[in-house]
Amino acid sequence: MVGAYAQGSIIMAHTYAIRHLVASHPTGFEVNLQQQTTGAAPWHGWYKFPKIGLALTYYDFHNPALGYAFSASPYISKSISRNAKHDLSFRLGAGLAFLTNPYNQETNHKNTIASSALNATLQFRFEYDYALTPHLGLLVGAGLNHYSNGATTKPNFGVNLPSVVLGLNYHQQRPAPRTNANAPLPAEIGHTFFNVSTSVGFKQRTEGDKQKYLVNSLTVAVGRRMNRKSNLLLGLEGFNDRSLKATLNDTTRAGLAQPDVKKAGIFVGHELLFGRLVFDSHLGFYLYAPYKSSTPYYERLGLKYHFTNLLFGAVDLKIHRGAADVIEFKIGARL
Missing domain, CATH: 2.40.160.20 (Porin)
Known part of the structure; x- marks a missing residue:
C-alpha cells in the first residue's frame, strides 16, 4: 500500500518555556509505504495480522525560529475494526527527524524546543480508511507527533504536535490474503x-x-x-x-x-x-x-x-x- 496525507497541527504548551512558540499552526505532508502481514511469521497471527510501514513526513512550523522538520518513522499499525469496506486502526512509530533551525545562543535563542538538528521522533495515531474503490481508500486520522533529542543537548523541551490527517491510500490488494492464523504457541513460554x-x-x-x-x-x-x-x-x-x-x-x-x-x-x-x-x-x-x-x-x-x-x-x-x-x-x- 502507498499513501499520501496532509496534516494540520497545533503546538502544545506543555511547559512555560515554550509558550512564546505556540502561536503558529504547523502543517505537514506525509508519504507512507505500508505492507500487510500475511502470516509468514507466527507473530503475525498472534497480533491479528498488523500492518508494518515507513512514514516519511515533512512539517512547516510556520515560524522562522523553528523552521522545518523532516522525519522517517518505521511503524506498526493494529486494526481495531476491519472488514472489506473499512479499517479502523491504531498506529505507533518511532524514528529520526531533522530540524532545520535548532537553538543557537547567538542567532536563534527563541527556539527552546530543540538545540540539535538531529532528533528522535515518536508518532501515534488513530486512522480510519474507507474503501472508495477496490484499490483506493480515503483516510482520516488524529494523533500526536513528538520531536526531542533526549537531552543530548540543551535546551531540549521537545515539541508535541496534536494532528489531524486527511489523505488517500492505494491498496494493491484489499484485503490481503492471510495464512497461519492459528500459529502454535512458542516453546519458550514458561522458560x-x-x-x-x-x-x-x-x-x-x-x-x-x-x-x-x-x-x-x-x-x-x-x-x-x-x-x-x-x-x-x-x-x-x-x-x-x-x-x-x-x-x-x-x-x-x-x-x-x-x-x-x-x-x-x-x-x-x-x-x-x-x-x-x-x-x-x-x-x-x-x-x-x-x-x-x-x-x-x-x-x-x-x-x-x-x-x-x-x-x-x-x-x-x-x-x-x-x-x-x-x-x-x-x-x-x-x-
Whole structure:
C-alpha cells in the first residue's frame, strides 16, 4: 500500500518555556509505504495480522525560529475494526527527524524546543480508511507527533504536535490474503532467561556548558516468557553520569567532600514481542544514590532488536518524572 496525507497541527504548551512558540499552526505532508502481514511469521497471527510501514513526513512550523522538520518513522499499525469496506486502526512509530533551525545562543535563542538538528521522533495515531474503490481508500486520522533529542543537548523541551490527517491510500490488494492464523504457541513460554547488557549515552548539562558528558550503565536481569506476546523482567543496574560530577565541581565549596555520583537501582520491566523486534518499558528505583540529583525512581522506554538468539541491541530513552534524561545505546546478550 502507498499513501499520501496532509496534516494540520497545533503546538502544545506543555511547559512555560515554550509558550512564546505556540502561536503558529504547523502543517505537514506525509508519504507512507505500508505492507500487510500475511502470516509468514507466527507473530503475525498472534497480533491479528498488523500492518508494518515507513512514514516519511515533512512539517512547516510556520515560524522562522523553528523552521522545518523532516522525519522517517518505521511503524506498526493494529486494526481495531476491519472488514472489506473499512479499517479502523491504531498506529505507533518511532524514528529520526531533522530540524532545520535548532537553538543557537547567538542567532536563534527563541527556539527552546530543540538545540540539535538531529532528533528522535515518536508518532501515534488513530486512522480510519474507507474503501472508495477496490484499490483506493480515503483516510482520516488524529494523533500526536513528538520531536526531542533526549537531552543530548540543551535546551531540549521537545515539541508535541496534536494532528489531524486527511489523505488517500492505494491498496494493491484489499484485503490481503492471510495464512497461519492459528500459529502454535512458542516453546519458550514458561522458560527463564538472563540478560546482560551495557550502554553509552551523551548529555549536555546546561545551555552554557557545550561539553557532551558520557553516561553509561551496566544491567543484569532475569526474565520469563509469560505468553505469546510478553516477557517480564526483574533486574539490577548501575549508572555513571559524568555530568553530575561536573555539576558538583561547580557547586561544592573548596575543601568539602563530594558525594559519590554513581547510582544503582532495581527495576521491573515488560517486553512486548514482535518477532525479533521488542518494545520494552521499565520502572526502576534507585537503591544507591548518595547524590540526590533526580527523583528516586526512573522510567525507560525503548526498542530492542535481537540480531541472533544470543546478541541484541537497543535504543532506550531514560526518563525522570516525564523529563528526558539521556538516550542510551545498548548492546547485550541473552543467556
